[in-house]
Amino acid sequence: MSDRLCTMFNCSRPIKTVLDIGANVGESIQRFRGIWPEAKIYSFEPRPIAFEQLSLVAAQDGNCEVFNLALGEENTDTRIQEYEKAWGGSSFLAGTELLRESRPQWAKDWHWVDVKMSRLDDLKLDLESEIFIKVDVQSYQDFVMRGGMQTFSKARACLVEIYYEECYDGGGTVSSAQQLLNRIGFRMTGKPRVVRRSKANVLSWADILWEKVV
Template identity: 30%
Template sequence: MIKFIQDTLYKMGLIVKLVRPDNNLWLQNRGIKTVLDIGANTGQFANLIQKVLPQASIISFEPIKKCYDELLVNTKNINVKAFNCALGDVEEQQEINISAHTPSSSLLNMADLHTEVFAGTNFVEKEIISIKRLDDVFPDLKINGKFMVKVDVQGFEDRVIKGGVETLKKADSVLIETSFVELYKDQLLFDGIYQLLIGLGFEFKGNYTQTKNKEDGSILYAESFFTNTK
């Protein structure tokens, strides 16, 4: 039934990622106390991970004001602290492309393949947002104990890593969206993200979920899980 619902919404241009709590003992056993939710959108991941790790606090980052406002409403009953900014490798103000399907919004331009395989995700407006570096904001977060970093920023993942090198070295694990084909122009694909994280002392443990092209079955992108070996 879950797969049917996902497939039906996918045909409508909606991408739905579901976490199944009964299959997450391996993650629960890691003793994670805090989750950094980078690219929070309207709180979908925060609400899902709260069910998996109910004792963990969640710190969310979402740059688009409308999505941030919805995030606050959608997470008001769980332990979430939210910031209205993006994370990258340089602190600056930049224009973000907002998609008709807001989870597809990106600081990068959309590649043709994206609109071909995901109908209804074209960019419809722009907004000036604030970008900060993870290494700069991390000290003020006052995190104690093990923490996991989740990154879902539509092609901007390598910039988040480069702006958070010292923070990531302290993380227990990283759950990051990785693409195998170019969905956003100039994005770093899986191999590049893999090399960056391996260079920081992480080990690739596999793909938590992956999304395929409905036309030919090829894998487009995945949520890849890495653990810190240091």
């Protein structure tokens, strides 16, 4: 993903701050560090089991601050569905029949986990420009953006994972994300990663890049 991102985005222009929303176990920290060696990274991951591993990766990185926190549209205590046999897939939204059929391993073993949620705009972060935001939250991206529109408006670019298939009830779409981001001056410029469901050969999800129009 790093090489494809740099092909579509002018990575030579230094990014000073990265917001890694939905950091999981820290894979993206290593990817972004390879692109922007001097950037300050803020990583957000609500699930304790993933956060434990994320914290180890952040400690090795040395310039990453981690938050055991979900981002959304309100400040509250809530619950997330956690799939025991998959690092990914956990969501605040219920999985659909399509998700259960295409990823049966996720449907078998899951439980609710209590987590804290905050609005991004209510957090006091030292965000030095230029800012890059990555969002990977299993169709919950619209809620994240609505709780952080002021922060998103300061960013130069956003990379958002979006499902084309309806895998989560009430999940955001490309159209809904575009409406929110267009409102604050972004335009869609590329898809560094596209994934198809192999058996049906249909577009399942993609990482979509939006850049600020200047």
